[in-house]
Amino acid sequence: MEPYELSASEAARSIREGRLTSESLVRSCLERIDARDPGIRAWIHLDPALSLAAAREADKRFVAAPSAVGPLHGLPFGVKDVIDTADMPTTHNSPIFQGHRPGRDAACVAIARSAGGILLGKTDTVEFASGGRKAATRNPLNPDHTPGGSSSGSGAAVGDRHVPLAFGTQTGGSHIRPASFNGIYGMKPTWGAVSREGIKHYAVSLDTIGWYGRSVADLALMAEAYRLEGMGTTAPVPLAGLRVGLCRSPVWSSIEPAGEAALHLAASRLEQAGAIVVPFELPEEFATLAEVQDVIRRGEGRASFLDLHLSDRHRLHPELADHCEHNRGITTRTLTEAYDVAGLCRARFAGLFEGIDVILTPAAPGEAPKGLHTTGDHIFNGIWTVLHAPCVAVPCTQGPNGLPVGVQFVAPRFADANLLAMAEAMAPAVDPGMMTA
Amino acid sequence: MEPYELSASEAARSIREGRLTSESLVRSCLERIDARDPGIRAWIHLDPALSLAAAREADKRFVAAPSAVGPLHGLPFGVKDVIDTADMPTTHNSPIFQGHRPGRDAACVAIARSAGGILLGKTDTVEFASGGRKAATRNPLNPDHTPGGSSSGSGAAVGDRHVPLAFGTQTGGSHIRPASFNGIYGMKPTWGAVSREGIKHYAVSLDTIGWYGRSVADLALMAEAYRLEGMGTTAPVPLAGLRVGLCRSPVWSSIEPAGEAALHLAASRLEQAGAIVVPFELPEEFATLAEVQDVIRRGEGRASFLDLHLSDRHRLHPELADHCEHNRGITTRTLTEAYDVAGLCRARFAGLFEGIDVILTPAAPGEAPKGLHTTGDHIFNGIWTVLHAPCVAVPCTQGPNGLPVGVQFVAPRFADANLLAMAEAMAPAVDPGMMTA
Numbered sequence: 001m002e003p004y005e006l007s008a009s010e011a012a013r014s015i016r017e018g019r020l021t022s023e024s025l026v027r028s029c030l031e032r033i034d035a036r037d038p039g040i041r042a043w044i045h046l047d048p049a050l051s052l053a054a055a056r057e058a059d060k061r062f063v064a065a066p067s068a069v070g071p072l073h074g075l076p077f078g079v080k081d082v083i084d085t086a087d088m089p090t091t092h093n094s095p096i097f098q099g100h101r102p103g104r105d106a107a108c109v110a111i112a113r114s115a116g117g118i119l120l121g122k123t124d125t126v127e128f129a130s131g132g133r134k135a136a137t138r139n140p141l142n143p144d145h146t147p148g149g150s151s152s153g154s155g156a157a158v159g160d161r162h163v164p165l166a167f168g169t170q171t172g173g174s175h176i177r178p179a180s181f182n183g184i185y186g187m188k189p190t191w192g193a194v195s196r197e198g199i200k201h202y203a204v205s206l207d208t209i210g211w212y213g214r215s216v217a218d219l220a221l222m223a224e225a226y227r228l229e230g231m232g233t234t235a236p237v238p239l240a241g242l243r244v245g246l247c248r249s250p251v252w253s254s255i256e257p258a259g260e261a262a263l264h265l266a267a268s269r270l271e272q273a274g275a276i277v278v279p280f281e282l283p284e285e286f287a288t289l290a291e292v293q294d295v296i297r298r299g300e301g302r303a304s305f306l307d308l309h310l311s312d313r314h315r316l317h318p319e320l321a322d323h324c325e326h327n328r329g330i331t332t333r334t335l336t337e338a339y340d341v342a343g344l345c346r347a348r349f350a351g352l353f354e355g356i357d358v359i360l361t362p363a364a365p366g367e368a369p370k371g372l373h374t375t376g377d378h379i380f381n382g383i384w385t386v387l388h389a390p391c392v393a394v395p396c397t398q399g400p401n402g403l404p405v406g407v408q409f410v411a412p413r414f415a416d417a418n419l420l421a422m423a424e425a426m427a428p429a430v431d432p433g434m435m436t437a
Numbered sequence: 438m439e440p441y442e443l444s445a446s447e448a449a450r451s452i453r454e455g456r457l458t459s460e461s462l463v464r465s466c467l468e469r470i471d472a473r474d475p476g477i478r479a480w481i482h483l484d485p486a487l488s489l490a491a492a493r494e495a496d497k498r499f500v501a502a503p504s505a506v507g508p509l510h511g512l513p514f515g516v517k518d519v520i521d522t523a524d525m526p527t528t529h530n531s532p533i534f535q536g537h538r539p540g541r542d543a544a545c546v547a548i549a550r551s552a553g554g555i556l557l558g559k560t561d562t563v564e565f566a567s568g569g570r571k572a573a574t575r576n577p578l579n580p581d582h583t584p585g586g587s588s589s590g591s592g593a594a595v596g597d598r599h600v601p602l603a604f605g606t607q608t609g610g611s612h613i614r615p616a617s618f619n620g621i622y623g624m625k626p627t628w629g630a631v632s633r634e635g636i637k638h639y640a641v642s643l644d645t646i647g648w649y650g651r652s653v654a655d656l657a658l659m660a661e662a663y664r665l666e667g668m669g670t671t672a673p674v675p676l677a678g679l680r681v682g683l684c685r686s687p688v689w690s691s692i693e694p695a696g697e698a699a700l701h702l703a704a705s706r707l708e709q710a711g712a713i714v715v716p717f718e719l720p721e722e723f724a725t726l727a728e729v730q731d732v733i734r735r736g737e738g739r740a741s742f743l744d745l746h747l748s749d750r751h752r753l754h755p756e757l758a759d760h761c762e763h764n765r766g767i768t769t770r771t772l773t774e775a776y777d778v779a780g781l782c783r784a785r786f787a788g789l790f791e792g793i794d795v796i797l798t799p800a801a802p803g804e805a806p807k808g809l810h811t812t813g814d815h816i817f818n819g820i821w822t823v824l825h826a827p828c829v830a831v832p833c834t835q836g837p838n839g840l841p842v843g844v845q846f847v848a849p850r851f852a853d854a855n856l857l858a859m860a861e862a863m864a865p866a867v868d869p870g871m872m873t874a
Contacts (some may be wrong), residue, residue: 005623062473066871076516091566100540100541101540102539102540102541103537103539103540104537105744107562107638107740107741107743107744108580108744109744110744110745110747110748111744111747111748112742113748114747114748115747190769192641192642192737192740193740194740195740195741195743196638196641197637197638197741197744201544201632201633201634204629204633204641205629205642220660226743227743229768229769267505300629303544303629303630303631303632304632304634306544306548306632306663306664307542307544307545307547307548307551307632307634308547310547310548310551310552311547311548311550311551331666332627332666332850332851333851335851336787336850336851339783339784339850340783340784342780343777343780343783343784344778344780344781344784346777346780347776347777347780347781348777350773413769413773413776414770414772414773
């Protein structure tokens with residue numbers, strides 16, 4: 001087994017046990033990228049010498065003080081190119097930012113490095129994680145299909161085993177959907193639990209940093225690095241008796257046969273493994289949350305792109321300039337109404353978990369669509385983004401085109417650690433082949 | 438009259454009428470700073486050659502196309518040093534960021550430049566606009582007293598006529614309070630109406646960019662540059678019959694005699710000028726909003742300082758490290774409860790304006806306190822910050838120490854343009870000597 005084939009948690013264990021060096025892991029990942037990326041195009045920027053030097057430093061630190069290393073010690077990670085990095089360019093896949101070097105790490109990158117992680121490179125993204133220019137990235141399982149977006153490169157890079165961990169972002173469904181399309185695990189933590197400083201703003205009350213891995217344990221390593229409340233103190237959760245609310249969600253009319261099949265397969269596997277699956281419906285007032293997400297996204301996007309619209313309008317994609325030029329029916333009145341519905345639903349959400357422990361719901365309508373002109377539909381994600389709820393995507397099955405289809409688990413705000421513990425218990429049932437690990 | 442004595446709107450008119458050049462205005466401001474700042478210490482960084490070159494460019498653009506210039510054309514502005522600037526350092530008054538050059542303008546600076554403004558320099562601030570190290574700035578009206586904070590330098594610079602406009606930020610009361618302490622006008626727009634990209638994050642759901650000037654018309658120039666909804670289309674508001682809700686607020690027990698006197702003086706002047714002043718009380722559920730603001734500020738501050746706490750803990754002020762190290766009773770449960778009270782109150786706030794058009798309430802407890810170890814108390818500001826409501830500070834009177842005491846006007850979310858129109862009508866009554874203009 002080559003080092004690049006190890007999941008993050010497997011590699012971390014090997015490094016801690018002295019059976020693997022960070023340098024050999026990074027080298028193996030770089031070789032994998034050399035072999036695969038010409039066809040996948042997940043990466044915008046790599047700096048092998050820099051990453052290898054950081055890995056050698058990490059190996060030295062381990063030798064000097066094996067017990068003092070952080071949870072991500074020696075593990076390479078990829079960074080969506082809307083997230084600032086001190087020693088690599090940050091382009092946002094925008095002509096305005098070609099070659100831009102912000103000179104400082106975004107908070108999430110600085111923390112990952114403090115926890116021992118090795119920055120491997122920057123991954124392709126939809127322009128500003130928003131709209132306009134798509135990533136050049138292809139789905140590693142079928143290059144004629146999208147890997148999803150806007151976290152296209154990070155999803156494909158982890159899916160194709162270029163790197164064990166990578167960062168994405170989600171404002172609508174940019175993080176969880178690509179997890180499903182690439183057959184990997186993804187976590188979007190509670191809004192605000194991880195600093196967004198140093199990432200492009202789109203809709204500040206929705207924007208969330210997320211991460212990809214190839215197991216729930218991988219996701220937990222990152223959650224530990226960010227010191228999410230309850231990490232390290234939450235007990236394992238038994239699957240037997242776990243009450244899973246099967247939520248088709250208010251946007252069920254957008255489901256495709258493959259998405260429906262995955263949801264029901266996940267539910268039946270969980271039942272067979274001892275969980276109690278019950279139907280779960282969101283109350284009436286949650287019915288408009290997908291629209292609420294769109295109104296907030298566009299309404300806040302107006303302020304977020306105004307600087308580029310005024311200073312550099314010819315290089316800003318017309319789709320993004322449109323946020324500033326036309327209100328498309330989104331006024332401060334509709335934005336205020338959307339804020340208030342969102343606030344009301346957020347306040348009620350935790351109270352819905354009386355008869356259930358966790359929500360099981362689609363991660364995407366179905367398989368990754370064909371073509372690179374689309375990144376798929378975020379309709380099954382926007383609701384949970386606007387609720388600020390933590391979400392974990394877990395692979396489940398394949399669709400008619402042989403492409404992966406996952407599901408997601410959702411918990412109340414700030415129940416991130418408990419959600420990870422429940423996902424750890426459920427994943428072996430939902431993803432029995434551990435497709436990706 | 439020297440150019441530096443002109444308010445922003447007066448200077449803008451003179452420039453448009455060809456009676457003043459931007460270069461002579463900038464030169465006059467720099468001379469004023471030379472004469473005054475050794476005693477005031479409002480500025481952390483100045484680059485006279487750069488500012489003068491930008492002013493000369495602006496003068497050339499005006500000659501080439503006098504009708505094509507923006508609302509801030511040729512006007513120098515100061516920038517609180519937690520806001521990124523492309524061609525000047527951004528230090529956050531932190532040892533970690535000494536000499537740091539982010540290489541890009543924060544969105545608010547980029548927009549001000551696109552509107553024709555000239556960056557004059559960076560103003561001193563409380564460390565990261567949060568806590569820890571205080572600004573070295575002194576109150577221009579009495580150097581033994583604080584100018585307030587955390588927007589200390591910007592408030593003092595506009596108060597002492599070093600520059601006609603300056604940016605501050607507000608998470609608790611960092612913008613409106615210094616306006617009162619320095620006898621100037623200040624606006625905190627609706628949360629989210631102006632992009633916070635490129636400013637230090639503290640508590641993302643509270644952080645707001647604000648600006649200072651020496652008249653309501655000055656504040657309106659900036660609001661126009663940010664294209665706040667309704668600017669340019671809102672009709673002037675007659676003072677006669679305007680219904681002003683006199684709100685002592687749930688934190689009235691913190692008022693000082695000078696703050697109480699200013700509030701009642703403003704009310705009686707407004708009544709004499711034809712406004713209808715009625716008592717206004719916030720409903721019971723708003724009673725805890727000052728505490729809610731503190732919980733959100735500290736709760737979100739934990740994520741905001743974690744990167745520096747992990748990567749550079751010895752240079753992070755202990756007061757800020759404390760956000761990460763100790764929860765001080767603020768858990769994700771209390772944070773969630775605070776979010777929900779905030780969301781509920783925000784949703785109800787606009788509905789309280791049935792019998793009134795605008796709220797009149799204290800901008801600060803009283804005069805600026807003595808000493809530079811404090812920046813005063815934000816207790817009268819946190820409520821409105823957490824409500825995301827636009828606020829305009831207007832000077833009113835002097836306290837027993839001869840220091841200024843202002844009041845503030847508050848309107849529902851996104852009523853920024855209407856608030857400015859109402860403030861324009863009220864200011865001549867509240868501030869009859871136009872103390873600052």
